[in-house]
Amino acid sequence: MIDAVAIANQFRAELLAMNASAMNDLTKRWRTVEAALKAEIEALAFQMSQAKADGQTVSESQLYANDRYQALLIQLQRELAKYNADAAALIQAQQLSFASMGAEQATAWLRYSGAIQGSFNQLGSGAFENIVALARAGNPLDVLLNNAYPATAQAITDELLKGLALGKNPRTTARNMVNEGLTTSLNHALLVTRDQSVRASRLATLQQYQTSGLVVAYKRVAARQRRTCLACLALDGTVYPTNVMMPLHPQCRCAVLPILRNREPLAMPTGKQWFLEQSADTQRKMLGPGRYGLWERGAFQFEDLATVHSGGVWGANAQVTTVAALQRIGR
Numbered sequence: 001m002i003d004a005v006a007i008a009n010q011f012r013a014e015l016l017a018m019n020a021s022a023m024n025d026l027t028k029r030w031r032t033v034e035a036a037l038k039a040e041i042e043a044l045a046f047q048m049s050q051a052k053a054d055g056q057t058v059s060e061s062q063l064y065a066n067d068r069y070q071a072l073l074i075q076l077q078r079e080l081a082k083y084n085a086d087a088a089a090l091i092q093a094q095q096l097s098f099a100s101m102g103a104e105q106a107t108a109w110l111r112y113s114g115a116i117q118g119s120f121n122q123l124g125s126g127a128f129e130n131i132v133a134l135a136r137a138g139n140p141l142d143v144l145l146n147n148a149y150p151a152t153a154q155a156i157t158d159e160l161l162k163g164l165a166l167g168k169n170p171r172t173t174a175r176n177m178v179n180e181g182l183t184t185s186l187n188h189a190l191l192v193t194r195d196q197s198v199r200a201s202r203l204a205t206l207q208q209y210q211t212s213g214l215v216v217a218y219k220r221v222a223a224r225q226r227r228t229c230l231a232c233l234a235l236d237g238t239v240y241p242t243n244v245m246m247p248l249h250p251q252c253r254c255a256v257l258p259i260l261r262n263r264e265p266l267a268m269p270t271g272k273q274w275f276l277e278q279s280a281d282t283q284r285k286m287l288g289p290g291r292y293g294l295w296e297r298g299a300f301q302f303e304d305l306a307t308v309h310s311g312g313v314w315g316a317n318a319q320v321t322t323v324a325a326l327q328r329i330g331r
Contacts, residue, residue: 007112008221008255011105015098015201016253022094022193029086030186033079034178040072041182045160045174052164060157073153080149080185087189088141094193095200102204109258110214113266141196148188156181195250202245205256209242214260220246221255224274226286228253231318234306236271247308247318272302290323299330 047068048058063069159181163173209215222228222236232254239259240246246254259265275283284292294300300321307321 007109008257009223011108011255012223012253014105015101015197018094018097018101019194019197022090022197023190025090026087026189026193027186029083029090030183030189033083033185034182036079037072037075037182038174038178040068040075041156041177042171042174044068044072045163045170045177048160048164049170049173058161058164060161063157063160072156076153076156076182077149080152081146083185084142084145084189087145087193091141091193091196094197098197098201099204102201103208105201106205106208106212106256106258109256110212110260113258113260113263141192144192144196145185145189148185151188152182152184155184191250195248198248198250198252199245202248202256206242206245209256209258215242215258216261217241217259218246219257219259219265221257221268222271223253224271226278226282228271229318230286230291230320231306233271233275234303235308235318236274237268239265245316247306247310247316249318252318275302288323291326294323294326294330297330300326304329 044066047066048063052058156177159177160173163170163176168176206218209218217239220232220235220238220240222232224233229249229252231249232252235247236254238246246256248254257266275286278286283295287295291305304326305321307319307325308316309319310316
């Protein structure tokens with residue numbers, strides 16, 4: 001009998017290693033954005049600090065009338081556009097790699113389970129381009145990436161105003177504008193990369209299952225680790241038809257186990273069973289004090305830890321249920 005959890009962990013590690021390489025490349029390229037904007041950010045921080053020292057009031061509306069601030073916003077938009085163009089090319093290559101690996105892992109699952117007794121229908125390389133397009137739900141990558149510009153501009157502005165209000169040294173304010181404000185776009189790019197890569201991999205796996213003609217459904221298998229998303233653990237073991245994408249989130253690490261025609265699904269413990277086997281201390285750390293207190297009182301079922309939102313551009317997505325929502329369940 002195969003160890004489905006061990007195989008899922010192996011596949012998961014392969015995807016994580018590939019993703020880590022892309023994250024590293026994106027972060028390295030980001031340093032050029034920081035270098036291009038650093039001097040202008042410092043100059044603005046010093047100018048506004050001097051204005052405040054001279055008794056002037058510096059508000060957000062007044063900033064918008066400042067020439068240096070406007071010049072920074074223009075330069076920010078220009079630098080982000082260049083970075084996002086490079087990032088889009090990297091992400092698309094990553095999606096294709098993840099789609100290919102997703103199809104390979106689907107084939108491996110079928111071989112491990114003994115379903116393949118000879119030749120069978122496999123996805124051609126041309127199918128991966130369509131899978132990548134489906135993962136984006138019709139949205140060009142540069143549009144997805146450029147959506148972060150307004151939030152980044154606002155975050156930089158907020159850090160500037162915060163530094164002025166607290167009377168911080170302008171160099172410190174400028175550093176925070178870069179580290180806490182400007183990085184909003186980097187974090188968004190990393191999030192888009194993870195999300196699009198995961199979706200491409202899962203879509204390729206499901207399409208390979210459908211193409212094989214051997215699979216009637218699939219089971220969600222979560223990572224059984226202390227840092228595993230609680231929503232994923234709660235949904236672990238859920239069965240879906242192969243034409244339905246399971247609810248995902250950008251950092252989802254769940255595997256997709258095939259359920260074969262005319263065969264019993266592989267028996268394996270659920271995420272709930274794994275969680276119940278953990279010590280009280282581990283459960284407390286995973287749930288946090290608010291959820292753990294409710295859990296101890298039996299205010300909710302383990303399955304309630306997952307909240308699924310359906311519809312929208314990206315389809316169903318899974319989130320950990322808030323403490324407030326769990327409190328309402330317990331009433």
